[in-house]
Amino acid sequence: MNILSPASDRPTPRFREPGMPVFEPGTERYFVRGGGAVVLRLLPDDELTIVDLEGKQRCELALFAPGGKPDPAALGLNASSASTGIARLLIGTEETQDVVRVLRDHGVPAGVERVAVPLPGDTHPGEHVAFRAEREAICIVHAAGGPMDFEKQDPPTDLLAIVRRARIENHVERPLPPPLGDVIAEYRIDRCTAQSYTVKEGQYLQI
16 A cells, blocks of 8 residues: 655646637637627638637628628628628728728728628527638628617627638738828837837827
């Protein structure tokens, strides 16, 4: 019979970082906030997975060819449903101007009539759908919904969009976001250094 002391019976200590998931190279994760949308550029053979995190969340997808022509078949889908959510986002309100700006840069039209609905709103928490891109496409993922109806208690909830790239490109610089206004001054701050500057009232600071 072996007798172990309390110290020797303890497991070997391990260092853990809660909330820090480890992804394979080429994996990208995007949270689609309830009522909001994300715009993704998909290349041939990229995989797109959409996860309904809390369940019963309707998801709308609109796909466009690089020139702006609707192309739902790029993910093997049919745009058979009327667009209620994405059409509202593309109106260009103050809340959606960032999305609209990105779409205009890719030649996407100001509105869309029909969308695909891979998650109709009757799913359980954690259920997901997956697609593979047959060709390059601009994809809008929208967690449909508006202000909560207090009688129905149906607020829009978040979706998770995961992109697994078929080809991993190293040392690719991501494009900078568009300026928030007229650029008055621009600084490059090298690593391990600091720099002071003055921001006046009403001006934006963009990093």
